[in-house]
Amino acid sequence: MSGNTLNGAQVIVDYLIQEKVPQVFGLCGHGNIQFIDALYERSADIKTISTHHESVAGFMADVYYRVSGKVTATFTSCGPGSAQLPIALATAYLDSVPFLAVTGNVPTSQFNRGAFQEMYRQNQADFPSTVRGICKRVFQPTRGEMVPLAVRQAWKTMVTGRPGPVVLDVPYDVFMESAAEEAPDAKAWNGNISSRCGADPESVVKAVDMLLGAERPVIFVGQAIRHGGAAGELLQLAERLQIPVAASMSGLGAIDTLHPLSLGMVARGGHYQANHATRQADVLLSLGARFDDRTSSSWIPGYSFTIPPTRLIHVDIDPDEIGRNYPVALGLMADIRTFLRQVLAELDRRKDLTKKAEARKKWLAQIEGYRKEWDKLVAPGFTDDTQPINPQRAAFEIQRGLPDDAILVSDIGVHHNWLLGYCKPRRPDSMIGCMAFGSMGFGVAGVLGAKFAAPDRPCVSVCGDGAFFMQANVLGTAVEYNLPCVWVVWNNYAYASIRGLQRGYMGGRELATDFHDPITGQRYNPDFAAMARSCGVDGVRIDRAADLAEAIRRGIAANRPYLIDVDIAADINPAGAGIWELPGLGQSKPAIGTRYEPV
The missing domain is CATH 3.40.50.970 (Thiamin diphosphate (ThDP)-binding fold, Pyr/PP domains)
Known part of the structure; x- marks a missing residue:
C-alpha cells in the first residue's frame, strides 16, 4: 500500500465521516481490528462506542435513527460476533429503520478452508446468507478495489425508497488492502438523490374528491408519518377538513394524543373511539400503515376495520404494502410527506371547504360519545392503589x-x-x-x-x-x-x-x-x-x-x-376494543363494544 492510498477500512471510515455519522456502535473481534484501527486514526472526526453485546449495538443504532432521523453504523467481527446482530437487523428491517452494519469476515485466502469462525459448510464465508432475509441487501467486496463501490452503493440502498438496514460484509484482508486514492465523494454520489416521490396528479385529485365526499372519513397513520417528518402536514390536513386521526401502534404520537381530533390507537388492545370509528368509516385514508394482525384484529371484519364497504385510500412508499391485506379503492405509491403536500395544494384550489368541515360535526360528536364510553370503562384503573x-x-x-x-x-x-x-x-x-x-x-x-x-x-x-x-x-x-x-x-x-x-x-x-x-x-x-x-x-x-x-x-x-x-401485578390484562385470533386456538373478546355489522 502506497503512503497516499487508503485501505478498505480507511475508505469505509472516511465515507461514514463524509455522511456526517457522529459515532458507530459495536464490539471488537479479531475479524475487525483493522477497521477499529481505522476508526482510531479518525477518532477526532468520529466516535467509537463499544458495547457488551452485538445486538445492543444494533438496537442503539436503530433508536438513534428513530429519534434523530440520522443514520449511523455498527461494527462486529466474524463468526458469533456478527451472528449476534441479526435480531437487531430484523427489528430494524421490519420497522423500516436504516443503519449500516459493517461485519468482519475471514480472509479471502482462507475462504472454504474452515478457518476459525468461518461459516463455510454449504458456501464459503457465507455470513451473508444468514442475513439476506432480514436486511435490504448484503454487499461483500472481496478485493480492496471493490470497497469504494460497495460502500457508496450500500449507503444509497439503505436510505432510498423504503429505508432499511444494509450489511457490508468485509473479509479481514480486504480491510487491509489498498482500495483507492480517496473515498468516494458522498455528496456527489448520494447527496443529491431524493426518493420523496409524489403520487400521480390524477390520483391526488381522486383522493381529495373521496375525502371531501365522505360523511365518516378517518385518517389512519403508521410510523411513516413519524420517520418521514410529515407530522406537520398531517395536522394541517386533519384540522383543515376536520377529519379525525387514528393511529397504528407504530403511528401513535404522530398527532398529539391530547388533540381533539386524535382518536388514539386502533388495535386488538385499541381505544374504543379509534376502533369504532375506523370500522364505521366510509372512507379511510391510510398513510404508511401495514395493516398487521394486531392492528387489524387478525383481519376479522367489524372489530378494527370493515373493508369493504369502507373505501380504502392506501398510500405507501413501498408498493408491495398496498393491497397486501385489504382491497383498495385507490392505491398510491408515494412518500407520505410529499403526498400530503400534494393534497394540501389541491385543497388550496378548491372552494367551499368550510362547509365540508362543518359537515363533520355530526360524525365528530358521535366519536366524542365513544370516547366518553371508553373513559368511563377505564377510569377505575387510574386510581387503583392495590x-x-x-x-x-x-x-x-x-x-x-x-x-x-x-x-x-x-x-x-x-x-x-x-x-x-x-x-x-x-x-x-x-x-x-x-x-x-x-x-x-x-x-x-x-x-x-x-x-x-x-x-x-x-x-x-x-x-x-x-x-x-x-x-x-x-x-x-x-x-x-x-x-x-x-x-x-x-x-x-x-x-x-x-x-x-x-x-x-x-x-x-x-x-x-x-x-x-x-x-x-x-x-x-x-x-x-x-x-x-x-x-x-x-x-x-x-x-x-x-x-x-x-x-x-x-x-x-x-x-x-x-x-x-x-x-407490578401480572394477572391483569389491558382492556381493548379489538380482538386477536391464534388460529386453531380461538379468538379473544373485546372489552367494550361488539362486532360492527354495516347496514
Whole structure:
C-alpha cells in the first residue's frame, strides 16, 4: 500500500465521516481490528462506542435513527460476533429503520478452508446468507478495489425508497488492502438523490374528491408519518377538513394524543373511539400503515376495520404494502410527506371547504360519545392503589413522571400494551417501540441510542423484567460513557404476556412463563436495584403506585444512570376494543363494544 492510498477500512471510515455519522456502535473481534484501527486514526472526526453485546449495538443504532432521523453504523467481527446482530437487523428491517452494519469476515485466502469462525459448510464465508432475509441487501467486496463501490452503493440502498438496514460484509484482508486514492465523494454520489416521490396528479385529485365526499372519513397513520417528518402536514390536513386521526401502534404520537381530533390507537388492545370509528368509516385514508394482525384484529371484519364497504385510500412508499391485506379503492405509491403536500395544494384550489368541515360535526360528536364510553370503562384503573401495583395505574404514573420533552423507549412485552393503551405521547418521538419483529431487549438497549441522539432530553426505558435480565450488560455501557438514562423495570416476575395467552387459550396450563423459587414456590427475580448499584448505577425499589412518578422525576434529575425496579401485578390484562385470533386456538373478546355489522 502506497503512503497516499487508503485501505478498505480507511475508505469505509472516511465515507461514514463524509455522511456526517457522529459515532458507530459495536464490539471488537479479531475479524475487525483493522477497521477499529481505522476508526482510531479518525477518532477526532468520529466516535467509537463499544458495547457488551452485538445486538445492543444494533438496537442503539436503530433508536438513534428513530429519534434523530440520522443514520449511523455498527461494527462486529466474524463468526458469533456478527451472528449476534441479526435480531437487531430484523427489528430494524421490519420497522423500516436504516443503519449500516459493517461485519468482519475471514480472509479471502482462507475462504472454504474452515478457518476459525468461518461459516463455510454449504458456501464459503457465507455470513451473508444468514442475513439476506432480514436486511435490504448484503454487499461483500472481496478485493480492496471493490470497497469504494460497495460502500457508496450500500449507503444509497439503505436510505432510498423504503429505508432499511444494509450489511457490508468485509473479509479481514480486504480491510487491509489498498482500495483507492480517496473515498468516494458522498455528496456527489448520494447527496443529491431524493426518493420523496409524489403520487400521480390524477390520483391526488381522486383522493381529495373521496375525502371531501365522505360523511365518516378517518385518517389512519403508521410510523411513516413519524420517520418521514410529515407530522406537520398531517395536522394541517386533519384540522383543515376536520377529519379525525387514528393511529397504528407504530403511528401513535404522530398527532398529539391530547388533540381533539386524535382518536388514539386502533388495535386488538385499541381505544374504543379509534376502533369504532375506523370500522364505521366510509372512507379511510391510510398513510404508511401495514395493516398487521394486531392492528387489524387478525383481519376479522367489524372489530378494527370493515373493508369493504369502507373505501380504502392506501398510500405507501413501498408498493408491495398496498393491497397486501385489504382491497383498495385507490392505491398510491408515494412518500407520505410529499403526498400530503400534494393534497394540501389541491385543497388550496378548491372552494367551499368550510362547509365540508362543518359537515363533520355530526360524525365528530358521535366519536366524542365513544370516547366518553371508553373513559368511563377505564377510569377505575387510574386510581387503583392495590399492591402489587395495578399495571394501568403504573402506566398512568409513568406518564405523570415524564416531562413533555422526554423520550420513552419501550421494550416488548405486556407492559408495552399497557403503555400504548394509557400513555399519551405529545409528539412523534415521545414513545418509541419495535412493532413488527417484537425483539426483547430493544428498549433496554435502545434507550442508550436515544441518549446519543438527544443528549439534552430525558431518555427513559420501560422494560419487562425478562427483557432487562437478557440485556443487563447495558448498565456497564451507560456508566462507561456517562449516559444518564433511566430504566424502569416493569417487574411482574413472569413472561407475563405469554403466560396470559396460556391462561386464555390453554385452559390455565402454565409452563416456562413465570419466575419462582423451586424450593419455596415464591416468585423470584434478582434484586435489580442491587444489581444496578453493583454496576455503579443508582438503583431503587418501588412498591407503591403513589411513589412511582416521583421516583422517575428523581431518576431524571440525578443526571446519571438510574434504575427503578417496580413491583407490578401480572394477572391483569389491558382492556381493548379489538380482538386477536391464534388460529386453531380461538379468538379473544373485546372489552367494550361488539362486532360492527354495516347496514
